[in-house]
Amino acid sequence: MTVVFVTGCNMNSSAVSSDSQEEKVITIGYQKNGPLVILKSLGTLDERMESLGYSVEWKEFQAGPLLVEALNAGSIDFGRTGNTPPIFAQAADTPFTYVGVGFSKYEGSxxxxxxxxxxxxxxxxxxxTVGFSKGSSSHYLxxxxxxxxxxxxxxxxxxxLTPGDARVAFEQGTIDAMAVWDPFTASTELHSDGKLLVSGExxxxxxxxxxAxxxxxxxxxxxxxxxxEEIENSSDWANSHHEELVDMLSPILNIDEASIEKSVKRRVYGIEEITEEIINEQQEIADVFYQLEIIPKELDVKEVMLEK
Incomplete structure (x- = not known):
């Protein structure tokens, strides 16, 4: 019996078929400003999956909320977001689970x-007047x-405001401050006469x-x-090849190399275990957003954490 990953189906992204000739596809959602674009660009996951008889379909999303909507629709199997979109996904009863977490990147926020x-x-x-993206990590910040x-x-x-629109408003002086994340933070510091009032520390x-x-x-x-495993491998490469990483990301993000370099030097790529502390971090975000009436109900984030 062959497992066939069927994309675009209602709610369930995978099914079982007895047809051994069916192509086995894993669909991954990614954003340009995230670790999965590094993995995609290196091609190592595609190669490994091909050796196992699978192919990888990559779907790009402009923002985390759109990615988790696709997760809800079953049009992707796996993806990466920031810390707030999963809160909204859980509040919307999306059938998903956290499967991994990256290191803190507070310095660039x-x-x-x-x-x-x-x-x-x-x-x-x-x-x-402070500009930021509603419901984002910057909103919580x-x-x-x-x-x-x-x-x-x-x-x-x-x-x-989206990061791009906030940058324009910042430069025009129609907002007094803005909250954002790298590489937009770095670019504003270097090119828009901006300085960090506070980082996310x-x-x-x-x-x-x-x-997933x-x-x-x-x-x-x-x-x-x-x-x-392949995210971890590509993260190790990214941490030890900053020059090549800047060359890779600058054209993808359409952001100058100096801003990308500043961004990558103040973060560490990688995966760590989902600990009680990390669960508590997510729970606090959920609680704050509920108190602000950004989400409609109280959540217990442990309910969507993958049990090993």
């Missing part, structure tokens, strides 16, 4: 202000930063999370393990 801004510390954000300064979310004027870990449909994770754990 933060709140930026113009170099000549009168905003010198977090408390100065009161009554200011803003909430935690305000909390640290003794302010409330209602003390600022939020401007819900002590506020958010801003991790990569690797997710429940069907794929439960029925094909060997495939999940292989994918994670």
């Amino acid at each position: 933060g709140i930026l202000v113009p170099n000549d801004s009168d905003i010198k510390e977090l408390k100065d954000l009161k009554n200011k 803003i909430v935690k930063a305000l909390e640290k300064a003794g302010l409330h979310y209602t003390d600022i004027e939020p401007a819900f 002590g506020l958010t870990t801003d991790r990569d999370f690797f997710v 449909t429940i069907d794929f994770a439960e029925n094909h754990p060997d495939m999940v393990d292989i994918i994670l």
